[in-house]
Amino acid sequence: MEDIEDLLVGSGGAPPGFRLPLNAVGVNPRKKNKAKPSKVSQMNDPPKIPGTQTIYVKTFGCSHNQSDSEYMAGQLSAFGYAISDNPEEGDLWLINTCTVKNPSQSAMNTLITKCKSAKKPLVVAGCVPQGSRDLKELEGVSIVGVQQIDRVVEVVEETLKGHEVRLLNRKTLPALDLPKVRKNKFVEILPINVGCLGACTYCKTKHARGHLGSYTVDSLVERVKTVIADGVREIWLSSEDTGAYGRDIGVNLPILLNAIVAELPPDGSTMLRIGMTNPPFILEHLKEIAAVLCHPCVYSFLHVPVQSGSDAVLTAMNREYTVSEFRTVVDTLTELVPGMQIATDIICGFPGETDEDFSQTVNLIKEYKFSQVHISQFYPRPGTPAARMKKVPSTIVKNRSRELTSVFEAFTPYNGMEGKVERIWITEIATDGIHLVLIVAPETILGTSAIVKITSVGRWSVFGEVLETLPQVNVKMAPDKVSNQEKHSPCSNQYESCACSKEPEPCSCGPDICGGQIKLDKCTVSKNDSPMENRASKNPIHWFIRKRRNHAQKKVENDNALGIENEQDWAPGGWGFVDRALLVGIFVSFLMIVAVIMHLEFRTLLSK
Template identity: 35%
Template sequence: MVKVYIENYGCARNRADGEIMAALLHLAGHEIVYDLDESEIVIVNSCAVKDPTERKIARRIRELLDEGKKVIVTGCLPHVNPEVIDERVSAVLGVKSIDRIVQAVEYAIRGEKLISVPDWRKRNLDKLDLPRLSLRTVYFIVPIAEGCLNACTYCATRFARGVLKSYSPEKIVEWVKWAIKQGYKEIWLSAEDTGCYGFDIGTNLAKLLDEITAIEGEFRIRVGMMNPNHVIKFLDELIEAYQDDKVYKFLHLPVQSGDNEILRRMGRNYTVEEFEEIVNAFRKKFPDLNLHTDIIVGFPGESEEAFQKSVELIKRIKPDKVNVSRYSPRPGTIAAKWKQLPGWLIKERSRLLHRLRLQISYEINQKYIGRKMEVLIHGEGKKGNVDAVTMNYKHIILPKGEKGKFEVAKVKNATSTYLLGEIVT
């Protein structure tokens, strides 16, 4: 038996993979520890979506090795840029090989090295067949698919996750039922792109939501990111499914650019007009919709005019949150071969858009002051306060509250990133 510490980076999908590895190791008799100093082996469950993230993780791997830890690297980095992984690591596992984590640890104990990074085409792994070990007590992540149907010219994640493989609705529903029986109050439906769920098996996200909301119990569903080109195909059906009280009125719909030519170069397969059509349709039905979107600034070929179109789009649709990313070329992608914009210009555009998004978020959140809203208590937050979420997934800070309880809170104040309030029931 050895003591293993797991560091998860990146998306909710990756965190679910980390919980699978934790469960497999626990069942094999190893101890999962939550203090790095106690560990003998560290699993770095990596992300490689952006160049800064990659550099951060590569640096972290070196630090752990220099401290004398045995390190196993999993996640997307082994697929995207294995060259940056320090040769001293004890094992390297791809996203389709996490079921070999016990073997990797046993190799590491013996001083041997296991490398298993198969191409996604050559190894199929249904992760809903694997156990989970989660420390969280309020929300539970349920992967609904792996891979996607897009071919974005800037994305390297697809080299790791591959083409869409949707998990069966029956297995997903069983995991949701299990989580509710365990006392979880919030279910995260997670995938690289929830919008194309089921397209490969003759169903879709709306039908899945209908099946999950039919499950008895008091719980809420948080739907993960979905791309516009898929949502537009079953928009009315999806909006109808969202009307159920169990579904958070939260929509993460990345647009990436306000310029159609840049979207074409990105390989995004939708137009700005289609993106706005989806937003308008959702807002018409759900006035309190919490809209998150993503913008990439500095993509190759982005002129000043194209950037200004992104700025105008954000001013026009006023999202609750904009995730602003500075474009960075990823190995093996088409866009990495194109002429790159200067770093200073990308940084300048990023700062401008970030200031705009904070201003818009602040104005939106101020309108919540004085309102009474149902909230779900997540648990302890920073500085002794309590973190909770509203039914449209706005984070609200409360002075007190019992984890896992639904309460009514009154909003007393607001910042650009969260609300502040107190329980009134």
């Protein structure tokens, strides 16, 4: 079937939220071999009113795909459709696909087969139909292209009527202010651009997402303002390559980052996470990006794929950088950003990879001991140059993947954190028990920040006790206030956790090992307050002293930062006038209460 163009001449389609009539959308009525239902069956099973059905949404792939699904779910929900993650409940299935790896596409094929067997209406979106529109599995299926997600309501409605609809032509970027149903209400996945400037020989994504197309700085800043007002606590910048942002419209990533950071609440209640960036496009902006990563409201985390530790393999991949340049990125950011965490990707068994090439990759990972490594076996993607290259035998590829995984799993990135006090951001409930900090706390703590004492560590997890929740407080001490021990810890200072967030697609090496994503373990949620908070509430004198001490410490730090000498340390002999007056007031009040009680007891005795 040929791709069907929009039929509204000169209009560019309908505005978001406006339903087009049937003749305004390219459709192909499906041929039905079965006999027409009888009048009796039609009366007993009347058609549902459009907009009242339930849509099952399934997403494969990266955070950009997740954002697209949230936008499509938002538009469908705005028109009255119910959104479900249970396939049995769905009157129609909407599958958003990923073409990066064979397993993702195989899972898509299995789901499509299951949907067809259940005789459910089906709409397929995402990179697979956009990049491989002639796949046999997509025959007779309605399709929404990656730049047509603002038309999903029309496609769904026509598909429910029995029509096949295909919208694959690329056009202007979808608006950022479309309705959205976030999978996590505290996390906004914000696409800053689509496509990329690279030409990697193994990559199929560019076939789908195309050449670089960036949103304007103003439109992204407006979106940031909107989601902060909505109560979002984390903003993830997402794209196929964030480092390439703006090169098509005359700006660059540091310009965007500084504009966004200027809109973030200074109390750290909403944090920014910068998405994946390839080395070539940040080399010239390393110092500017490092300055942004040092900002109190930006996680000190960056995902920089290296893919191989061999220059020969990188050349065959057409990655457009060398291992030395990758080292420059890692070394510079690590030097300039306290507590910097870098995640990377490795492809094992790329065509032509020798034992020596692989040994260089292993040595690179051992040297840097990255806390998060995505390890993949090479998968030839149809239509890419690498698919035509001579393959490494599959047994060797699997052995190399296992060896590198064993090397990575031998790292102990969280050792030495016991007893440390860190600031964390709590945005969702964890159920798999593998994320960095797991805490026992009531569910009401979601969407807040907290001071946590690390009580124990494991290979994949750190466990902590909540000392204090912080709805709104200042973050990050000045760099010169961070001790050497704190600088070498996974976090920048005693009141800041590291910065990493889990991608919707898990790491191929097993559990996601994020440098600092904070989760709430649902299995250990307690409806009671933490023991520390209970003890503080039962002893008001201790509570008062702790609060005054914190206040004094902050004042000393602020004075030192301003160059003001202050010789008074926090000690009973160094209390100021206000401290003494408050304590005297508490003591006098206590004496008055005792006197009143004694007076009442004396009067009671006299009355007898």
